[in-house]
Amino acid sequence: MTPRQIMASRPALHVIFDLDGTLVDSEANYYEAGRRMLARYGVTDFSWEDHTRFIGIGTRETVTTLRAEYGIDAPVDELLAGKNELYLELAGTSTEVFGQMRVFVERLHADGVPMAVASGSSRAAIGAVLAVTGLDAYIPLYVSAEEVAHGKPEPDVFLETARRMGAEPADCVVLEDAAPGAAAAHAAGMDCIAVPYVPATASDPAFEAAGLVFPEGQSAFTAEAAYDWLRGGPGPATASGASGPRT
Incomplete structure (x- = not known):
């Protein structure tokens, strides 16, 4: 055509x-930020394959889904702020x-x-x-x-x-x-x-x-x-x- x-x-x-x-x-940085954020709440088995489900999805939507899937009690805004902080640390250098x-x-x-x-x-x-x-x-x-x-x-x-x-x-x-x-x-x-x-x-x-x-x-x-x-x-x-x- x-x-x-x-x-x-x-x-x-x-x-x-x-x-x-x-x-x-930057996806590797987003995965690592998400993995570290989840680890703070006791989730230690978040894999790259798990992360690929959220490629192209906004950060707020991602953490909202993860909060529900892993039964995390913390508010979405707390999770979002934590992930953004971790991501900014990584993004500034790599x-x-x-x-x-x-x-x-x-x-x-x-x-x-x-x-x-x-x-x-x-x-x-x-x-x-x-x-x-x-x-x-x-x-x-x-x-x-x-x-x-x-x-x-x-x-x-x-x-x-x-x-x-x-x-x-x-x-x-x-x-x-x-x-x-x-x-x-x-x-x-x-x-x-x-x-x-x-x-x-x-x-x-x-x-x-x-x-x-x-x-x-x-x-x-x-x-x-x-x-x-x-x-x-x-x-x-x-x-x-x-x-x-x-x-």
Whole structure:
């Protein structure tokens, strides 16, 4: 299928990035923060496999579910504050930007394309990660799911981000690594470039509406392929590991 002519049909193109697992490789930090937080309340068997269930889900929603599953009596706000504190300690020293994502951001910035981050993380966490990685020089605007009524897979955080950018949802393209985020982008009326953090999830129905999918995840993502697709070029037809809109 021929890629859609986004640049031609959307002269006011805006790009919205998810943060964790999309721009930065932070899931290991979130897992470790969650593991340490749960250990404070006697939960010692929280595994990476347990954590992967929550990739793409906001931090508040995650701790709310964990509180119920493990029968923790502490209030959600206490758990949330504890996890955020632990995450910020880790993020300040060991957050890496995916190499091709940095190239992509820099290229969009050079072209004057407005960008923002919309994430399920707290505002403090988003700001800290953007600052420590230097991405704040390119992406000054960010919105946390804390600031809207509902987190992903609901569209609220993307719609609020578009509002703050002064953009129509139809003029926005979202980059996402998780099925809930891809579903949220679709619900917001936005196109999506999907780069699954867990390649095994690439077949999730939520990714089917994405305009461009890299089924093998970050190992297959290239700034050139994504940029060419945004321009309406042959990116999906020529990029290894990428596929265009599914039918």
